[in-house]
Each structure stands twice: as structure tokens, then as C-alpha cells.
């Protein structure tokens with residue numbers, strides 16, 4: 560995995576890439592034969608995902624405490640550098656468990672370092688996945704997919720696998736950035752989630768974002 564993904568700052572790339580082109584904005588973009596246009600946020604840009612400004616704009620504890628309680632098993636899909644993973648680990652408490660999932664080992668390395676720094680290693684497990692397969696077997700009370708579904712090669716397949724990881728009454732929170740996902744694009748994601756056996760239970764509203772809470776249909 561480490562050798563497979565070597566993103567360069569400013570370079571958007573697709574994990575299933577096999578061609579390279581220049582985007583309208585002049586950045587290099589790799590795209591796959593399957594027309595996957597998902598671009599993965601490179602680990603070198605992790606500082607954009609975990610900083611004091613974001614904690615003000617998207618306070619993680621405040622956002623998550625509605626969904627995560629003590630003793631829960633929760634999954635942070637596409638966890639990046641752990642902006643939500645660490646607060647989740649605090650919310651589940653000593654009896655709970657957090658699985659942080661990402662396809663970039665360098666992102667998971669940052670999560671591990673933070674888990675050590677904050678004394679949370681006993682509650683956090685890091686899992687390196689493949690772009691098209693999460694590869695977990697568990698029953699989660701809550702799954703978070705924040706700013707990552709648009710980076711997956713096939714959201715329909717992704718939602719199907721996520722459904723299989725949810726407890727019957729488990730909840731999935733999907734949040735996407737407006738700057739990358741249009742209203743129509745988000746509606747398509749919802750349709751793909753519903754086709755995969757999920758149902759939208761409520762909208763989620765936040766600054767600069769589109770979101771929905773889903774459960775098993």
C-alpha cells in the first residue's frame with residue numbers, strides 16, 4: 560500500500576488510475592479506464608483537515624455527540640489524519656471501540672501518533688483498506704463517512720459494504736463538501752445508497768456541506 564499510493568501536494572489522483580491528463584485548472588489528474596473521477600485528498604494536505612480553524616467551523620464533539628455514546632462501536636471511514644477519530648474515541652469511552660479506516664497508510668500513521676499522544680490507543684484500531692473494498696467484519700452502532708464518498712471509485716458498491724457493517728439500528732452519517740459535490744451529485748449518492756439497501760432518515764445541515772443520516776432499510 561505504501562508504495563502504491565504516493566500522492567504529491569497539488570496533484571489530485573485516483574487510486575485506480577491508469578491515465579494522466581491536465582485538468583481545466585492546470586493540475587495533473589489521473590483517471591481510470593472505468594471513468595472514475597474520484598480524487599483522493601493527499602496525506603501531504605492533512606494539515607488542511609486537522610487544525611484550529613476547522614475545529615471552530617466544524618466542532619467535532621458537538622457534531623458527533625448526537626450519534627455516539629459510551630460503549631459504542633464506531634467506524635470512521637476515510638478518517639484522514641483523525642480529525643473526527645480522536646473525538647469519537649473520547650465519546651465512546653473506555654468500553655467503546657473506534658475503527659479508523661483509510662486507504663493511505665500515511666493518514667493512518669497520523670491517527671496512530673495522535674492516539675498515542677492522547678492516551679487513546681486502547682480504543683482505536685487502524686485499518687488500511689483498498690479503494691474498492693473496506694474489508695472489515697463488524698457490527699457498528701455508528702459509521703461516519705465525512706468528505707470521502709466522492710473519492711470512492713463506486714459509491715454504490717461502497718454503500719452496499721457499509722450497510723453490511725451497520726447494526727440493525729445503526730446509523731451512517733454521510734457529509735460531503737459543497738465545493739466538490741453538487742446538489743444533483745448528492746441526490747445521486749442518496750439514490751445509490753437507497754439502491755444498496757439504506758434509507759435516508761434525516762438531513763444533516765452544516766456550513767459548506769451536504770449531509771444525510773442513513774440507516775438500514
Ligand SMILES: C[S@@+](CC[C@H](N)C(=O)[O-])C[C@H]1O[C@@H](n2cnc3c(N)ncnc32)[C@H](O)[C@@H]1O
Nearest residue numbers: 600608637638639642661662690705707710711
Ligand atoms: C477529504 S479527506 C477527509 C478525511 C476525514 N474524513 C476528515 O473529514 O477530516 C478524504 C479521506 O478519505 C480517504 N479515502 C478516499 N477514498 C477512500 C476509500 N475508497 N476508502 C477509504 N478511504 C478513502 C482519503 O485517503 C482521505 O484520507
